[in-house]
Amino acid sequence: MYRQYKKELEKQRGLKCDTPTFRETEVDILLPVADEYLGKMAVQGKVDMLSILRDELAYEGGAASHVFVVLGASGDLAKKKIYPTLWWLFRDGLLPPKTYFIGYSRSKLTVDDIKKKALPFMKVKNGEEQKVEQFFKINEYIAGSYDSPGDFSKLNKAIEQKGSCNRLFYLALPPTVYESVTLNLKATCMSKSDKWTRVIVEKPFGKDLESSNRLSNHLSALFKEEELYRIDHYLGKEMVQNLMVLRFANRIFSPVWNRDGIASVVISFKEPFGTQGRGGYFDEFGIIRDVMQNHLMQILTLVAMEKPPTTNAEDIRNEKVKVLKSIQPVDIKDTVLGQYVGKPGGKGDEAQGYLDDPTVPKGSVTPTFATAVLHVKNERWDGVPFILRCGKALNERKAEVRIQFKDVAGDIFPDGEVKRNELVIRVQPDEAVYLKMMAKSPGMSFNCEETELDLSYSSRYKDLKLPDAYERLILDVFSGIQINFVRSDELYEAWRIFTPLLNKIETEKPKPITYVYGSRGPKESDEFMADRDFKYTGTYRWTESKETKAGL
Numbered sequence: 143m144y145r146q147y148k149k150e151l152e153k154q155r156g157l158k159c160d161t162p163t164f165r166e167t168e169v170d171i172l173l174p175v176a177d178e179y180l181g182k183m184a185v186q187g188k189v190d191m192l193s194i195l196r197d198e199l200a201y202e203g204g205a206a207s208h209v210f211v212v213l214g215a216s217g218d219l220a221k222k223k224i225y226p227t228l229w230w231l232f233r234d235g236l237l238p239p240k241t242y243f244i245g246y247s248r249s250k251l252t253v254d255d256i257k258k259k260a261l262p263f264m265k266v267k268n269g270e271e272q273k274v275e276q277f278f279k280i281n282e283y284i285a286g287s288y289d290s291p292g293d294f295s296k297l298n299k300a301i302e303q304k305g306s307c308n309r310l311f312y313l314a315l316p317p318t319v320y321e322s323v324t325l326n327l328k329a330t331c332m333s334k335s336d337k338w339t340r341v342i343v344e345k346p347f348g349k350d351l352e353s354s355n356r357l358s359n360h361l362s363a364l365f366k367e368e369e370l371y372r373i374d375h376y377l378g379k380e381m382v383q384n385l386m387v388l389r390f391a392n393r394i395f396s397p398v399w400n401r402d403g404i405a406s407v408v409i410s411f412k413e414p415f416g417t418q419g420r421g422g423y424f425d426e427f428g429i430i431r432d433v434m435q436n437h438l439m440q441i442l443t444l445v446a447m448e449k450p451p452t453t454n455a456e457d458i459r460n461e462k463v464k465v466l467k468s469i470q471p472v473d474i475k476d477t478v479l480g481q482y483v484g485k486p487g488g489k490g491d492e493a494q495g496y497l498d499d500p501t502v503p504k505g506s507v508t509p510t511f512a513t514a515v516l517h518v519k520n521e522r523w524d525g526v527p528f529i530l531r532c533g534k535a536l537n538e539r540k541a542e543v544r545i546q547f548k549d550v551a552g553d554i555f556p557d558g559e560v561k562r563n564e565l566v567i568r569v570q571p572d573e574a575v576y577l578k579m580m581a582k583s584p585g586m587s588f589n590c591e592e593t594e595l596d597l598s599y600s601s602r603y604k605d606l607k608l609p610d611a612y613e614r615l616i617l618d619v620f621s622g623i624q625i626n627f628v629r630s631d632e633l634y635e636a637w638r639i640f641t642p643l644l645n646k647i648e649t650e651k652p653k654p655i656t657y658v659y660g661s662r663g664p665k666e667s668d669e670f671m672a673d674r675d676f677k678y679t680g681t682y683r684w685t686e687s688k689e690t691k692a693g694l
């Protein structure tokens with residue numbers, strides 16, 4: 143294997159390994175070199191012979207370095223997100239050598255069953271078949287219940303058999319079993335000696351302030367904060383991570399990034415499909431808990447926070463908490479709530495309203511759409527509306543941030559010609575940052591026209607393959623980077639802001655405004671935004687250049 147590896151490395155990288163004999167110690171020298179090369183290949187999304195050889199070499203003999211345990215391995219999240227993510231990280235050589243995977247759930251399954259479930263989501267390309275086999279070779283599966291100490295001992299034994307190693311536990315589980323699972327992990331499965339244990343928790347982190355506090359107290363009694371990784375996958379998205387760089391690495395924005403320069407901020411999430419038969423689950427939560435209280439609030443804090451002293455996780459999270467502390471709980475009069483109905487004459491899903499989903503309780507008033515205005519009462523933002531808007535079964539898939547700047551003072555141009563500047567950060571799809579601005583119409587005329595400075599990622603960065611949010615976040619857990627994970631006090635503040643509203647909705651059951659599947663949502667939401675200083679003129683025209691259209 144070593145010899146073959148060396149030959150392949152020499153061939154592919156043009157590297158001369160001019161040692162007389164190729165011994166194991168030399169692998170230590172070659173591996174970093176190969177990793178650098180493979181890192182570049184990974185960015186291009188390629189897998190080659192060298193990476194297969196490298197992994198076989200890395201897994202030869204000795205103890206595991208890390209064991210990643212997927213609790214709830216038989217479930218939906220595991221098959222759709224966690225196993226595919228682990229595969230991409232493995233394929234791209236981004237995981238530490240000698241990382242093993244163990245799936246754990248109640249169902250009596252084999253690794254082969256897990257493979258069959260996950261494969262449709264793993265996007266395996268031609269030529270990667272051998273690598274996939276390698277991936278599943280380092281997988282194991284254990285069937286066990288979530289409350290049996292004996293079963294967790296079995297899990298612990300399986301980890302111990304791999305040697306003394308760091309342990310990662312991903313709770314891809316319903317919150318009902320969090321308590322017993324974490325108690326068992328703490329009692330039975332923690333790493334020994336100098337190795338660490340990290341526990342990754344998926345939302346929902348409770349349903350309201352009280353249940354979230356209960357969960358936080360339970361977890362903090364068992365684990366240190368640095369052992370806990372609460373995932374909000376929006377924090378793993380390229381453009382969400384970009385917010386800090388755009389704000390703090392550009393001199394041009396800082397002088398206007400405040401109540402003097404900015405009129406309103408709109409943060410939107412739109413999805414073009416409904417609950418798709420999962421309405422029973424959704425109905426317990428509603429769109430405010432599902433998206434607004436977590437994903438949109440995380441984006442809000444990154445837009446509004448002060449510059450942290452460093453890019454350390456604690457410094458950043460301290461600033462985010464300060465923003466949240468400056469926000470008063472949302473009042474129901476500061477919201478527009480909607481629920482979708484089927485499209486008349488529509489086909490398939492679009493003909494189905496939320497209440498037509500057989501898993502949704504009859505007459506449910508759970509919102510599938512919500513717009514809310516929040517105010518950050520501090521010196522920078524006092525008076526600036528932060529409008530959060532999210533919904534299912536809308537006209538498109540889109541998540542974006544719109545920073546609308548104030549009108550030009552002392553305007554000298556003909557009435558109504560000059561429109562507001564707007565900075566748009568499009569999170570998805572087609573990541574882009576564009577600044578809508580006024581310029582002279584080209585040519586003889588002296589009219590003003592709306593145009594844009596356009597940073598579309600697809601045209602600026604050719605052949606770019608952005609990692610999935612889960613890839614970044616899981617890798618962060620391996621590296622012990624907590625910047626993009628939610629700290630317990632952030633969680634506390636976010637629930638403090640939304641719990642009174644959620645309680646009111648649950649007790650008073652206000653009837654949501656209906657909107658048609660596939661529409662932009664209730665028109666009342668547009669009126670609400672217009673009343674809160676978001677000016678939509680509908681005059682802006684974006685014309686793609688020929689080059690952009692052709693993807694050049």
Ligand SMILES: NC(=O)C1=CN([C@@H]2O[C@H](COP(=O)(O)OP(=O)(O)OC[C@H]3O[C@@H](n4cnc5c(N)ncnc54)[C@H](OP(=O)(O)O)[C@@H]3O)[C@@H](O)[C@H]2O)C=CC1
Pocket residue numbers: 410412540566572574575576594596597598662668671678679680681682683684
């Ligand atoms: N780099 C790129 O790829 C660039 C692309 N473009 C494209 O140009 C197009 C237009 O740009 P955009 O910035 O969206 O500009 P617009 O000013 O035309 O639209 C802004 C947004 O306002 C919302 N809107 C529509 N009707 C109303 C209404 N009646 N009241 C309130 N809000 C309304 C829409 O979003 P919603 O339905 O969510 O409310 C719309 O996306 C987009 O398709 C954009 O993708 C522009 C610049 C660069």
Ligand SMILES: O=C1O[C@H](COP(=O)(O)O)[C@@H](O)[C@H](O)[C@H]1O
Pocket residue numbers: 375413432433541
């Ligand atoms: O957390 C959630 O997010 C998804 C949308 O995620 P995205 O990465 O595809 O934008 C949403 O569908 C789901 O309801 C919600 O729980």
